[in-house]
Amino acid sequence: MGIMILQFCFLVLVQLSIPALSAVGVGSNKTSEWQTLDGREPVVIARGGFSGLMPDSSVDAYYLAMGISGPNTILWCDVQLTKDGFGICLPDLRLDKYTDIDVYDNKTKTYLINGQPSSGMFSLDYTVEELLNHLSLKQGLLERSEKFDYTSSIVTVDHLQSLEPPGIWLNIQHDLFYREQSLSMKNYLMLNPNILPTYISSPEVGFLKSIGAHFQNTTTELVFRFLEDNMTEVSTNQTYASLMTKLSFIKTFASGILVPKGYIWPINEEAYLLPHTSLVVDAHKIGLKVFASEFANDAHVFAYNYSYDPLSEVLSFIDNGQFSVDGLLTDFPITASEAVGCFSHMDKNFSSTVTEKPLVISHNGASGVLPGCTDLAYKQAVEDGANIIDCSVQITKDGVLICLESPDLMVGTTVTTSAFSAEYSTIPDIKTQPGIYTFNFTWPQIQNDLKPKITNPIFEGYGLLRNPVNSNDGNFITLMEFLAFAKDSTQLSxxxxxxxxxxxxxxxxxxxxxxxVMKALSDHRYNNQTRQQVMIQSSHSSVLTVFKQRTSYKCVYKIEKLFGDVDSAAIRDMKTFADSVALRKDSIFPKVSQFMTGETKIVGKLQSANLSVYAYVLMNEYLTQPWDFYSDPIVQIGSYVRGALVDGLITDFPSSASAYKKNTCYDDKDPPIYMLPIQPGDLLAYMPARVMPPSRSPLPSLSVADVVEKPLREAGRNDSVGVDQMAPTPNGALPTTTPICLSIGALLLFFILQIN
Known part of the structure; x- marks a missing residue:
């Protein structure tokens, strides 16, 4: 509990030092811009606390929510009743999924819940003393970390209130069920005057009507909770879809409605957004507040339109120019807090130059949204606010320089389903696995017979595909076309x-x-202009040495090795051929089992030698991030920018990094706590020793031997001889070090390995 208490105490200090902030909200200067019912900023409701990381409804989850979210964050409690009538916070009637009840008692019972049989171990069969003394909470979703399981006991409603949060939201999901078991939610609330919730919600009309008179002259707001539209509300026997057409009726017993987010922004079967409904506007017209639920940064059903950026999703509900919901129920309250406090209405308030640090450098264009290294990916990168766009140069059989992520066409193209699918070979000088290489095909063959293919870096078994509808859109482009496009852009630096x-x-x-490459740059007059800087990147010092000697372009040394320190001699050597260094993310924030172990001193050492530092490659998908970043791309970006102080970010998603630079809290000397960089290693220190990730050996130090290379040898034949003039092998491919023939089964195995 130590870290969370410290974070909470820090939040209290912030609130005490800025009392006006608590009075009017996170962003008081923006109040008049909100399109909520009362013109105030939307409230952030932490479902079960910070349940996206900690066990749902645990004291740790509640402390974490208060510690790193907005100062007005409301804590949500799904109220269940015990055998002796006490209220506890647990997201399910059954104890099985969220506690270790099976260790204490494994006797299951079956009850009818809204007419349907349900088996398990239920809270109403145990006294509060039994539950508090014998049970611990665990994470209920398999895709979330289990490292914080069994460290917290069940929280009672009284205990939750004793934490003194800004507000409490009590959700009463199954009043009818408890009444059938001779327990009363109504009596529990009315006979406990110390319970002072800010909101009470229920999907049961009868329950809200029964408590209306009791809370009529209080500050507690009653909210009707809509379930899936085809489900039946138990007290009216009407579907929720039918009740949605009777908002005026709901207004007679509730001041607001809580709806799944799909009621407002529906998605189609392909997981793309449909036009928003008029629900929020219609409800506001009759004086009903609208709260949206089901926000989770690691959601499996995530509209592709948001490019795996949960901040973008939240903003579509609160800052779309047409309406704003009055509150957001989320498992990750830090993200909603960012959206409300720093990212809303920012277009009106932002003014900056495109060169302001950190530099946003694309990785194969906007390759998280469209097939990389295509005309569309580069256009999208510019539209998304990239400062620098990149081209990984490859060569074709006829000597044309093109932009592709890899010389292996199996990456980023449809070659494996083309007529060229058998033209594979192994070239150890490039990689040990077989590939189908650009230099075995002419530019017309690549341009006309292949299509681009979006790269999905995450194992597809998780379902985290990138924009499948547009997965083959765009055209391959040559280096010359890339240079012409970039030269015409007034937005690029x-x-x-x-x-x-x-x-x-x-x-x-x-x-x-x-x-x-030098000639292509000269032909486009990049060698005698200053409006756009030219950066040459390579993992080989021998390549950069040539450019350093023959041009004035900025050289970026890409270090592919994972390391934890750098020798002074190696830095001195880097200075002779590089102006900046691109580091792997994990060389800055090392991790073990997806938990960060600390921060290296590499960035500071390189910057002290006047070498700029760029981190690569940032992605939005939550599986690419350590747990420390809370499955939030903005937390990741902020930790590299404000924490590690890098000079630039190389990213598949320029839009997210660009949005970070535009946020209205960016220049704050004392930013809100939810915009502060994370402290690497904090989560490790918080874990019980029995579940700590295994320790790893210290990362090696980068030495001179890792950096120094022999000078490049001259071309093996006259430069005027084109690649297409070289004698092909019998199968039409250029000579390779190890020609191979793979069976169909072996090739399929290779494809699986590629995905992994």
């Missing part, structure tokens, strides 16, 4: 050209790719 495998291309293919 520069370009990044990535060059790998230069030695192989020189010796085996006989092409001087470095000179070809």
């Amino acid at each position: 520069g370009i990044l050209i990535s060059i790998e495998n230069a030695q192989f291309i020189s010796e085996t293919l006989g092409h001087d790719i470095i000179s070809s």
Whole structure:
């Protein structure tokens, strides 16, 4: 509990030092802009506390929600009753899913709940003393971390109120069921005057009507909760879809409604947004507040329109120019707090130059949204606010330089389903696994016979696909086309050209790719202009040395090795050929089993030597992030920018990084607590010793030997000889180090390995 208490105490200090903030909300200067019913900012409701990380309804989850969310965050409690009539907070009638009841008692019972039989172990069969003394809480969803299980006991409603949160929301889900078992939610609320909830919700009309008179002259608001539209409300025997057409009737016993977010922004079968409904506007017209539920950063059903950015989803409900819900029920209250406090209405308030740090550098364009290295991906990156767009240069059989993530066409193209699917070979100088390489095909063959294919870096078994409807959109482009497009953009501050495998291309293919890139840049007059900076990136110091000697372009040394420190001698050597360094994310924030173990000092050391530092590659999908970032891309970005103080971010999703730079709290000297960088290793310190991730050996230090390379050897043949003039192997491919023939089964196995 230690870390959470410290965070909570810090929040209290913030509130005491800025009393006006608590009085009017997180963003008092924006109150008049809100399209909520009362013109105030939407409330953030933490469902079971911070249940996206900690066990739902645990004291740790509640402390965490208060500690790192907005100062007015409301704590949600699903009220269940015990055998002796006490109210506890637990998200289900049954104890099985969220507690270790099976250790204490494994006798199941079956009850009828709204006419349907349900088996398990129920709270009403145990006294509050039994539950508090013998049970511990656990995470109820398998996709969430189990590392915080069994550290907290069940929380009673009285205990929750003793935490003195800004407000409490009591949800009474099954009043009818408890009444059938001779227990009364109504009596529990009325006979406990110390319970002073800010909101009470229920999906049962009869229950809300029965308590209306008792709370009529109090500050407690009653909210009718809508369930799925085809379900039947037990006291009226009407479907929730039918009740949705009778908002005036609901207004007679409730001041607001709580609806699943799909009631407002429905999605189709392909998980894309449909036009929003008129629900919020209609409810506001008759004086009903609207609260939206089911927000979770790790949701399995996430509209592709949001590009796995939960902040974008929240903003669509509160800052769309047409309406705003009055509150958001979420498992991750930090994200909703960010949206309300710092990211709403920011277009009206933002003014900045495109070069302001951190630099937003695309990774294959906006490759999280569209197939990478295509004309559409680059256009999208510019629209999304990238400062720098990138081209990874590859070469074709006829000597054309093109932009593709990899020389292996199995990455980012449809080659495996094309007529060229058998043209694979193994080239250890490039990678140990087989590939189908660009230099075995002419540019017309690639351009006309293949299609782009969006890259899904996360194992597809999780269902985290990227924008499947547009997965083959766009056109491949040449380096010359890329340069022309970038040159015409007034929004870009520069370009990044990535060059790998230069030695192989020189010796085996006989092409001087470095000179070809220099000539292309010169042809587009990049060598005598200052409006857009040119950055050359490579993981080979020998390549950057040539550019450093022959041009004035900025050189970026990409370090693919994972390391935890850097020798002074290595830094001195880097200074001779590089202006900046691109580091893997985990070299800045090392992690074990998806938990961060601390922060290295590498960024500071490199910056002290006047080397800028860029972190790569940032992605929005929650599975790519350590748990410490709360499955929130903005927390991840903020931790690298405000915490590690990097100079730039290389990302598949430029829109998220650009939005971070525009947020209205960006320049605050004392930003809200939910915008502060995380403290690496805090979650590890909080875990019980028995479930700590295994310790790992210290990451190696980067030495001179890792950096120094022999100079590039000259091309093996005259540069005027095109790649297409080289003698092909019998199957039409260029000579390779290890020609192979794979069976269909082996090829399928390779594809599976690629996905993993």
